[in-house]
Amino acid sequence: MSPPVLSVRDLVVEFATRKGPLRAIDGVSFDIARGEVLGVVGESGAGKSLTGTAVIGLVEAPGRIAGGEIHLAGRRIDTLPKDEMRRVRGKQIGMIFQDPLTSLDPLMRIGDQLIETIQTHTAATRAQARDRAVHLLEEVGIPAAAERLMAHPHQFSGGMRQRVVIALALAAEPDIVIADEPTTALDVSVQAQIIALLKRLTRDHGMAVMLITHDMGVIAQIADRVAVMYAGRIAEIGPVRDVIGRPHHPYTAGLMGSIPGLRSEHARLKQIPGAMPRPGAIPPGCAFNPRCDRVIERCRAERPDLSPFGHTSAACHAPISRETEEAGR
Amino acid sequence: MPTHLIRRLFEAVLVLVVVAVVAFTLFRFVGDPVNQMVGQDVSIAERERLRRELGLDDALFVQCARFIWNALHFDFGTSYKFRQPVTDLIGARLPATLELAFAASVFAIAIGIPLGVRTGIHRDGALSKTIMAVSLIGVSLPTFLIGILLIYLFAVTLHWLPSYGRGDVVNLGFWATGFLTGSGLRALILPATTLGLFQLTLVMRLVRSEMLEVLRTDYIRFCRARGLTDRAIHFRHALKNTLVPVVTIIGLQIGSIIAFAIITETVFQWPGMGLLFIQAVQNADIPIMAAYLMLTSVIFVGINLVVDLIYHFIDPRIRVSGRL
Amino acid sequence: MSLRDDREGFGSVWNRRWRAFADSHLLYSFGRSKLVMVAAVFAVVVIGAALAAPLIAPTNPLDLASLDLMDARIPPMWMEGGDPRFVIGTDDQGRDLLSALLYGAQVSIGVSLCAVGLAILLGVGLGLVSGYFGGIFDTLIMRAADVQLTFPAILTALLVNGAARAVLGDQRLQGGEFWVLVVSIGLAFWVQYARTVRASTLQERHKDYVQAARLIGVPAWKIMFGHVLPNVLGPVTVIATINLALAIITEATLSFLGVGLPPTHPSLGTLVRIGNDFLMSGEWWIVFFPGLVLAGLALSVNILGDWLRDALNPKLR
Numbered sequence: 001m002s003p004p005v006l007s008v009r010d011l012v013v014e015f016a017t018r019k020g021p022l023r024a025i026d027g028v029s030f031d032i033a034r035g036e037v038l039g040v041v042g043e044s045g046a047g048k049s050l051t052g053t054a055v056i057g058l059v060e061a062p063g064r065i066a067g068g069e070i071h072l073a074g075r076r077i078d079t080l081p082k083d084e085m086r087r088v089r090g091k092q093i094g095m096i097f098q099d100p101l102t103s104l105d106p107l108m109r110i111g112d113q114l115i116e117t118i119q120t121h122t123a124a125t126r127a128q129a130r131d132r133a134v135h136l137l138e139e140v141g142i143p144a145a146a147e148r149l150m151a152h153p154h155q156f157s158g159g160m161r162q163r164v165v166i167a168l169a170l171a172a173e174p175d176i177v178i179a180d181e182p183t184t185a186l187d188v189s190v191q192a193q194i195i196a197l198l199k200r201l202t203r204d205h206g207m208a209v210m211l212i213t214h215d216m217g218v219i220a221q222i223a224d225r226v227a228v229m230y231a232g233r234i235a236e237i238g239p240v241r242d243v244i245g246r247p248h249h250p251y252t253a254g255l256m257g258s259i260p261g262l263r264s265e266h267a268r269l270k271q272i273p274g275a276m277p278r279p280g281a282i283p284p285g286c287a288f289n290p291r292c293d294r295v296i297e298r299c300r301a302e303r304p305d306l307s308p309f310g311h312t313s314a315a316c317h318a319p320i321s322r323e324t325e326e327a328g329r
Numbered sequence: 330m331p332t333h334l335i336r337r338l339f340e341a342v343l344v345l346v347v348v349a350v351v352a353f354t355l356f357r358f359v360g361d362p363v364n365q366m367v368g369q370d371v372s373i374a375e376r377e378r379l380r381r382e383l384g385l386d387d388a389l390f391v392q393c394a395r396f397i398w399n400a401l402h403f404d405f406g407t408s409y410k411f412r413q414p415v416t417d418l419i420g421a422r423l424p425a426t427l428e429l430a431f432a433a434s435v436f437a438i439a440i441g442i443p444l445g446v447r448t449g450i451h452r453d454g455a456l457s458k459t460i461m462a463v464s465l466i467g468v469s470l471p472t473f474l475i476g477i478l479l480i481y482l483f484a485v486t487l488h489w490l491p492s493y494g495r496g497d498v499v500n501l502g503f504w505a506t507g508f509l510t511g512s513g514l515r516a517l518i519l520p521a522t523t524l525g526l527f528q529l530t531l532v533m534r535l536v537r538s539e540m541l542e543v544l545r546t547d548y549i550r551f552c553r554a555r556g557l558t559d560r561a562i563h564f565r566h567a568l569k570n571t572l573v574p575v576v577t578i579i580g581l582q583i584g585s586i587i588a589f590a591i592i593t594e595t596v597f598q599w600p601g602m603g604l605l606f607i608q609a610v611q612n613a614d615i616p617i618m619a620a621y622l623m624l625t626s627v628i629f630v631g632i633n634l635v636v637d638l639i640y641h642f643i644d645p646r647i648r649v650s651g652r653l
Numbered sequence: 654m655s656l657r658d659d660r661e662g663f664g665s666v667w668n669r670r671w672r673a674f675a676d677s678h679l680l681y682s683f684g685r686s687k688l689v690m691v692a693a694v695f696a697v698v699v700i701g702a703a704l705a706a707p708l709i710a711p712t713n714p715l716d717l718a719s720l721d722l723m724d725a726r727i728p729p730m731w732m733e734g735g736d737p738r739f740v741i742g743t744d745d746q747g748r749d750l751l752s753a754l755l756y757g758a759q760v761s762i763g764v765s766l767c768a769v770g771l772a773i774l775l776g777v778g779l780g781l782v783s784g785y786f787g788g789i790f791d792t793l794i795m796r797a798a799d800v801q802l803t804f805p806a807i808l809t810a811l812l813v814n815g816a817a818r819a820v821l822g823d824q825r826l827q828g829g830e831f832w833v834l835v836v837s838i839g840l841a842f843w844v845q846y847a848r849t850v851r852a853s854t855l856q857e858r859h860k861d862y863v864q865a866a867r868l869i870g871v872p873a874w875k876i877m878f879g880h881v882l883p884n885v886l887g888p889v890t891v892i893a894t895i896n897l898a899l900a901i902i903t904e905a906t907l908s909f910l911g912v913g914l915p916p917t918h919p920s921l922g923t924l925v926r927i928g929n930d931f932l933m934s935g936e937w938w939i940v941f942f943p944g945l946v947l948a949g950l951a952l953s954v955n956i957l958g959d960w961l962r963d964a965l966n967p968k969l970r
Contacts, residue, residue, distance in 0.1 A: 058553055090556030097554075102547040105566050107644060116565070117555045168555060344800050355816060462688075465959070469952035471902045471922075473909045474944050477929055480749075485933060492933075585805035592807075597909055610811055610912050613819035622812060629803045 004031035005073055005208045006055065006177050012067035013047075013054050013232075015279070024050055024063070026232040032176060036205040039223030039253070041214060041242065043276050047232040048212045052178040054078075055210070056093050057085045073175055091121045094169035098181040100161035104153035110164050111149025114171060121172035124218045136167040141197060159190035166197065176208040183218060195222055201285070216256070220244060228252045231277055231287035238312025248314040248321070251288045286317065294318045331612040341630045346397075348626040352619040353396045356406070357389075381557045389535050405620035415620045424504045424600035425495055429533060429593070430586045432517050433525035437586075438579060445536025450563055460533075467530035468548060472589055476523040476596035483519060491516050493598040524593040528582045535578050539571035546570075572643050580636035584629040689960045692953035699950050703758035710752035711738070715918060720747045729938050742938045744927055745918075753919060754942055760920040761947070764834045765900035769893055771839030776846025777889060781877050783847065784854025795851070798844045806841035810903055813837040814912050830914050838903050846889060853885045866920050887965045894958035898951045905947050921947040 013025035032038045040048045050181045053059050055070055057077065070078040077088055089095075097103045105113060114133035118124055124132065130149070137145035140163040153161060162182065169177055170312040179198065183191040199222050202209055211223055219226050219240060226244075227237040228251065236249040247253040274291040277283065283290055289299040298317045306313040309321070342607070380386060384395060404417035448457040484492035498505040507513030520625030543549060546565055552562045592602035598604070602621060609617035654667055702709065712719065727736050727743045736743075741750045783794040801809060814837040821829065857863055857880060866876050907913035908922030911931075921943045928940030 005506055058550065086553075086556050086558065088556070089554055095551070095554035097547055097551055099547060102553045104546045105570070106550070107569050108566070116557065117562065120555070120557055122560070165551070168551070171555070344803060347800050355812075355819075465955060466952060468950075469902075471905050471909075471949050471951065473906060474925065474948055477925070477932065477940060477944065481932055482939065485935075584803070585807075588805035588808040591811070592906055592910065606811070607910050607912070610815035610818065610910075613815060615815075615819055618812065618815050624805065624809065627966045633803070634849060 004071075005034050006032040006210070007071040008051075008068065009071075010068040011051065011054060011065070011070065013050055013059060013063055013237045014066040016062040016064070017280075019280075021066070022280045023282075024068075024232050025054065026282075028117060028229075028232070028234055029068075030227050030234065030237060032208045032210060034175070034208055036204055036225065037209040037211055037223045039219035039226040040210060040212045040229060041216060041219055041226060041329075042229035044214065045224055045276060045278070046055075046229040048214075048229050049180050051229070052095070052180050052210060052212050056089055056095050056178055058089075058260070070312065072155040072264040087121075088178075090169075090174070091172045092115060092175050094172075094174040096162075096165055096169050096182045100158055100165050101185070103165045104161060104168075106153055106287040109150055109152055110156075111151075114149070114168060117168055117171040132171075133167075136170060137164070137199075140164070140167045140170075141193075142167075154285060158186055159193060162186060162190075162194055163197065166194075166201070170201065170207075173205065174207065176210065176214070178210045180212045181214070182211070184213070184215070191218075198222060216244070228255065231282050232279060233287060233315065234306060235288065235314055235316075237306065237316040243312040246310065246312075248312060248319040249288075249316045250292050250294050250318075250320060252314070253320055254291075286315070291316075294320070334637070337634060341634055344624075345626060346631055347396045349400060349623060350393065352400075352622045353393045355622070356615055356619045357385075357392060393417075395493060400620075400623055403622075406616040408609075408614055410608070410614045410617075410619050415616045418605060418617065419504075419620060419624065421505075422600060422602045422605050424506060425599060426587065426590050426594070426603060428507060429517065429520055429524060429599060429601060430590055431584065432521035433528065433586050433590075434579075434583055436521055437528035437532055437582070441532030441577070442536050444529075445533040446540060446563065446568060448533070449540025449544065451536040452537075461537075464530040464533055467526055468534075472523060472527055472592045473596050475526055476519070476593060479519050489567070490519050492519070495600060499572055519598050520593050520597045523596065524586060524589060527589065528586055531582060532575070532579060536571060536575055539574055542566055543567045543570045552640070573640060576639050576643065577636055580632045580639075583632050584625075587625055587628060605631035659665040666930070669799050686960065689956060692960075695949055696953040696957060699758060699764055699946060699953075703762050706752075706755035706759045710749075710755045712749045712752045714748045714753040714756050728936070734793035741942050744924070744939050745931060750924075750939065750942060753924060754921075754946060757919050757921045757924050757943060758946060758950070760831070760914060760918070761901060761904055761922070761950075764831060764838070764904045764920065765897055767835040768838035768900045768904070769834060769842065771835060772842035772896065773846055773889065773893055775839065776843035777850050777882075777885070780847035780850025780885075781785055781845065781854055782880065784851035785858060785873060785877055785881070791851070794847065798847055802844055806838075807898070807906060809841040810837040810907060811910075811912065814907060815841050818912070830918070834904055834907060834913055837907070838900050842900065845892050845896070849892065850881075850885045850890045853888070853890065854881050857881045857884060858889075891962045891965055894954065894961050898958060901947070901951050901954065921950075 003040045008031075009029050011025055011028045012023065014021040014023050016022075027329070028047070028051055030038065040051065042048050050059070050063075054065055057080075059065060065078055068078070069076055072088065072092055077085060080088065100185050104110065107318060108116075111130070111133055115126060115129040118129040118132050119126070122129075133149060134145045141232060142148055142160060142163055148156075153164070156164060166182075182198065186194060195218060198209065198211075201207060209222075211219070213219060223240050225238060226240045228235045228243065228249065230251050236243060236247065236252045243252060244256060247256055251272070256271075272291055277287060277290075282298070284303075285301050286292070286295075286299040286304050289295045292299065296318050304315040304317050309319055343629075384392060387395075403416045405419075407413065408415050408418055411418060444460060448460050450455075451457050480492045483490045491512070494516060495507045496514070496516035497510040498507045498513055499509040507517060549562060549567060552566055557566075587603075590601060591607050594601045594603035595598065595607055602624075605617060606621045608614070609621070707713075727747075728734050729742045738749070741754070743750055744753065779794050783791045784836055814833060817833045817836070821833075854877070863880065865881075867873075904913060904920060905922030905925065908920045909926045911926065914920040914923050916927055919927070924943035925940050925947065928936075928938075928943065931939050
């Protein structure tokens, strides 16, 4: 198997506060292979976006990467000097943000924004960059691309703007794109179009995607593997079908249970009692233990590591195995 | 877009009419024009004749219309104190004030914007913090104290620069300029610095806070995520996006520069409109006050209109929606 | 957030404000910034000394009969030619500068506080009316605000001042300069309050609890004072503090320009004006000490205002 395009090991992100450092990401590890789509799900505040921000090297003060390693195509990037990391951004890692309405500079023509990005990363002349810009807009499905270069962002609809954002992220053919809730701010009908577009682009370019979302439906449609995050840690990670179909971590099971239509129809829509702890108020042992209905003594004392269960890995001392699940029915 | 501009133009005219009515009220009712114009020994019959001649017996709105009509023809009546047409008095002093205001604005903008950008980008640097602390002192010091301080330092103690007046001026017919002589330029330095310092700190603080604001936006984060250079992000994207509010404030500040010129002109005995105005306030010389009020409001409203036009060049969104 | 606000009763709004104050960044940041503490101490000392002027001043500078021209322009006591009776020297009338300074600060602070009070009264009142009743009130008040905003505050103050002079005449003005100044400055500063209060009133007016209160017939004034006012208290306090510094500077400027308080009853600005005439001849102390107190006072109030703004509501920045 070829080495992963992105490899994150024991990532720790901390925020300096009045009361000392606050750990927002606590020992996250995962790999993404070439052309693979990894979905990252979890409640808001679980650290999904922050993980993406850390990978692209844009964690801002008072936050900082306090531990771990990030490797991109075999090269360690979390320790790169500022300017070299800047060259990596856009060139090797692209990023798409949640809200297309605020992601584009409102005062600059989208053509200029594209050309500027292309010329930052390649030696293209302005004319070449312009041709590439037209090509990119066509590729993301913007009609009359050549004329639209002269338009300002406010002249596009939300869905069209997200296409422009995607074109900008793809400008220098990155190996991996981090898509942070790319469809959340869009209408449902437009969401499907953008998902289809992302799917086509990964297929055509062999590009890897780290897809951050809280929408399991989106994950089910497009992702190859999925990582479930809880309170700054990965609770479970594995192929989408296994994680959705046979979750081992009680939190994953709860998350699936709270989504209508994903599991069997007769199962009642469940709600996980309580709320996810904030960073700084995370209990010792397993972060999920106060809300877990399978909690055992060990969960309160010892933090579980990810260990393999079938095709997936889960961080749980009392995982749901098929036998116990069936016995419970 | 034209409708928007027409509406703005209409609003501007409305403001000017309101100001003219206020000026007329001042002129007509605050102090009796006749008593101000003639001595104690003039007979009542004489006064009545003068009153008729001046049209003070006509209906009020006729008087008001006449007042505005005259003002439109640059006729603001006669100064009580100087016994000269107000237009001549102001005309002789306008160039001095405009040159002072111009020099002060250039000083404030040319230094204020770069400092604001710098302190905005490196918000936690030692230099930025020092600059911000000093700027708070600049905002807090009354203009006249700054002027006095500068005079004491550079005129009284060091004898480098003159402490009062305009120096030699070159008369270009309708305009007496101090820009063309060495002594004129030297005389300009201290007053222009005094007048511009306050605006400089304002411009700087505004640019800084706008930069901080813009640097937090999603599109700047997206620029960073695309690997654009800091230079491109700061100057091509961030600075441009700060310009709308900055241009507004700078426009308004040019208005207040003309108002603050009153103080600077008093400190430096600069022979401009402000000095004339303050003497008018001291002497309750209403025609000069009324004329000054109208003239400055024309300048302020004009600047506001120009600022509005500049928006259209900076921000494409306004071209469509009419406003932000 | 807004949902919870809606359900609260009248009294608890104030209660919540107070709790928010105690828990807020306010007290914490106060203790942390040395600059803010120094500013607070300076402001308290100057204001305290000014209020206590009749008790602590060595002489009464307003009693013109006690002045002796022989004592004129004596330098501070530590300089050559100084006199231990006059700690920081005398002015051109032989007035003890320290006493004049204390009384002058009292006048300056008095005018500024009254002027800010007037501006708040006017601005908050008009803002409430404008936002709550809307319609023709709103149009008139906000148009007036727009027109006035076209003019810098100092110019408004000068015009009101000049008009008052013309109406009252010099004789009748005597002794009334204090209130003429208060009105001139107060009228120059109301707009900001009116706009802030109007904006918040508009926001509150459409909330469910206000609609409900109207339906059950709670009078308009009760709604405005019970709910809307507490919500604008923070911004108004911030604006007032920053305005106080501006008012101090404006008063000093008007007095310096010779249209404020007369030399017989000087404020800090008047003292600087007097001293300015003697600067050329090297008698720096007449202008230096009043200028220093004035600048220090304006600066410290400004620092307090800045801190208050950041601590109460970072968004106001």
